[in-house]
Amino acid sequence: MDKIRVLIAKPGLDGHDRGALVISQALRDAGMEVIYTGLRQTPKQIVRAAVQEDVDVIGLSSLSGAHNVLFPEVLKELSRNEAEDILVFGGGVIPLEDIQVLEKNGILKIFTPGTSTKVVATYIEQAVAEHRGETPMLQTPPKRVDHIGIAVKSIEETAVFYSNHFHVNVETIAEVPDQGVRVAFLPLGNCKIELLEPLDENSPIHAFIEKRGEGLHHVAFEIDNIQQRLDQLKAEGIRLIDEKPKKGASGNPIAFLHPKSTYGALIELYESKQDAENEGGQ
């Protein structure tokens, strides 16, 4: 693919330039052509430079609190110049509530302090590849929560609780000897509760219950292309428990991320391909 051309710009009177310089260097290291505007640019100047330099992407950096005015102004200026095909990203000190509004209104993605530069580079590469019609964007949100895993000593005892108090019943029970568990699924809306009972004392679920007692164990996100997702997460620096997917209780491919990389939550990725083919397995 042709080299990606990026304009990194500092709109307004903001004098914080470290983030913009760090991102410029990281994108150069990732093989992109990067032009940096320098400080104190108006939206007009930014768009003029972007059009003249024929860039694929504008990256706006703001730490001054003026993002809600300046970022939309850059988008308007692009539209005035019939240059809306240039993708616009942003970053800096931007409150969480503002991110959603900016992303809804045309800024493709906002990256805040603490973001790894690898994440920014891979995101831009994928967004440009999709925009050029080369490969579809992989970085979409999971489709839904498929199930919530709960570690229990006895499926039968716990099932009585769900049946009597929430009128939710067990749909299927299966043994997964590889993982040392017996599991029961209880459908609940478009999600399921998965009760996990240890098969024996060597089971990781036995160790979990010994250490923390019965309770919430993991959350499973339904996604497509599990191997690609795992490779992507690994490249972004996320620690994986499973580098290759394994077969879950439903027979579908699953993999776990390490809680050390996920702020303490054990996250399972669950690929739903077989569900679609078989019209709804587990």
Ligand code: B12
């Ligand atoms: C260093 C610093 C300064 C330095 C700036 C030096 C320089 N040349 O950059 C100095 C001392 C000059 C300074 C001055 C001021 N500062 Co100051 N500063 C900071 C501080 C401590 C760190 C910023 C930094 O360099 N971080 C390191 C870089 C690498 O991180 P980053 O910029 O966030 O970039 C990352 C991401 O945000 C993202 N990113 C950033 N830009 C972009 C762009 C794109 C395209 C992408 C994809 C990603 C991306 O990726 C980067 C890598 O992860 C922050 C507090 C903080 N923790 O953020 C306050 C902070 C930004 N400063 C602040 C303020 C108020 C000021 C002053 C107004 C103080 C004053 N009264 O004088 C002045 C204003 C100066 C001016 N002219 O604008 C406030 C801003 C408040 C707000 N926005 O609501 C902050 C948040 C401090 C605070 N908590 O109040 N500051």
